[in-house]
Amino acid sequence: MIERKITDSRVLVTGVAGFIGSNLSADLLQNGNQVIGLDSFITGKKANLQALLRDSNFTFVEGDIRDKATCDSVCKGVDYVLHQAALGSVPRSIEDPFRTNDININGFLTMLIAARDAKVKRFVYATSSSVYGTEKRLPKVEEKIGEPLSPYAITKSVNEQYAKVFGQLYDIETIGLRYFNVFGAQQDPDGAYAAAIPKFIRQFVRHESPVIHGDGTQSRDFTYIDNVIQANNLAAISTNPDAHNEVFNVAFGESTNLDELVQLLQELLSEFDPKIANVEIKYGPERIGDVRHSLASIVKSTTLLGYKPEQDLRTGLEKAIAWYWENLH
Secondary structure, eight states: OOOOOOOSOEEEEETTTSHHHHHHHHHHHHTTOEEEEEEOOSSOOGGGGHHHHTSTTEEEEEOOTTOHHHHHHHHTTOSEEEEOOOOOOHHHHHHOHHHHHIIIIIIHHHHHHHHHHTTOSEEEEEEEGGGGTTOOOSSBOTTOOOOOSSHHHHHHHHHHHHHHHHHHHHOOOEEEEEEOSEEOTTOOOOSTTOOHHHHHHHHHHTTOOOEEESSSOOEEOOEEHHHHHHHHHHHHHOOOGGGTTEEEEESOSOOEEHHHHHHHHHHHHHTTOGGGGGOOOEEEOOOTTOOSBOOBOOHHIIIIIOOOOOOOHHHHHHHHHHHHHHHOO
């Protein structure tokens, strides 16, 4: 398959010191683009910038997406905005809804206005499978969402509505990408709000029992970072008018329950350390605000964007684990 990529362009990546933003920027630089990276280090890691800063085509700006002057400055002369910056985590949003709202909605709107005023070609932004909320039908189809179950989900739903209205009112092209449980190298395994896969990997490496919240039968559509990079590139350069000002699921299109995930992690990690095979798995209470089952339809993404995810869960985990094994020792 011939890859369709952003090339020879000036691209702004917000949240550049985060897991997705840093991987996305590395790909953009490899394809001859100039990248401006913006981050406030609220959740981003300076370590994620080390390789990027060695590239003369990368410019880093430390700043906050809630600051209008900063947003106006970084959008000047930019072809595409890939907006990844947000305060993630459902549990964190339940504990601190005000801050989640401030960053994810006010910050999003500030950046969207700056992109409009700078007349960028397209504003591609990260949204989330959490917007499906109470919608129980599987697979999840973009046009059928339920009621949100957390402040985080509300913020992402509002982002989608703002982008659509801006597209209608101000002649700015927007595309939203609903990420489903993204994982890969450089995802932070530490802290109370760490995602499941890096957290489980770190626990196994330390011979600590990973704790599954719930009975282990809840399922997710785990999506390797390379698939997300592909979707961002396609969304930015798509010439299909039917794709503009739309929202797309970004996933692999397969469901895995948490028991299956942990067993696969244990199997793959045991190849590096046989003692990991004997680590006991534990179970804890379900987390408030979590969607129980998540599986994406990728028909719309495939049809309108040409999205074809190539990295399944096992392949992605093999690559991610190799990185974590090297970096957690």
